[in-house]
Amino acid sequence: MNKMQAPSASPGPQVLPWDLPRFRNWIAVARAHSLWEKVFSEALAPLDIQLAHYDVLANIFHAPGLSQQALAEKLLVGRSAMSMLLPVLEKRGLIERRSDETDRRLRRLWLTPAGEALTRKAMAVHVAEIEAMMQVLTDEECNAAGEAMRRVGKALEARSLAARSAEKP
Helix, strand or coil: CCCCCCCCCCCCCCCCHHHCHHHHHHHHHHHHHHHHHHHHHHHHHHHCCCHHHHHHHHHHHHCCCEEHHHHHHHHCCCHHHHHHHHHHHHHCCCEEEEECCCCCCCEEEEECHHHHHHHHHHHHHHHHHHHHHHCCCCHHHHHHHHHHHHHHHHHHHHHHHHHHHHHCC
């Protein structure tokens, strides 16, 4: 049996999740992600933005004119989450929501000059925090970790797509 495979069900002592290397390694990834969110949120605090705000601003910066629906899909959140986040950013004068010129039902998102300036500052913080976090890895380790997580992400996307396809009548 491959060391990374869970033993098949058999009489005897139950194998506990934390005894399995894949489980332990995934917990390490999840813990690192949780700690990253904590550290990055603390680093964004002086800019008076939360992590969710930064996600919205950075995505609009990257793709100006993005629709609200496309942003929600990209961030893996529902429309209700978007409907709570966007008004906050709009009231602060960081984003504008405009009707699409060809389809008035669509609302497109744009950064204001103040939103762009704040996003640029937050992106600099983001890059600095990533550099600080990843400096414990060699370039090879960093590339291997990235490649492994991209493969895991693709596998999860495929599972999600398969599950959604199975739900459709």
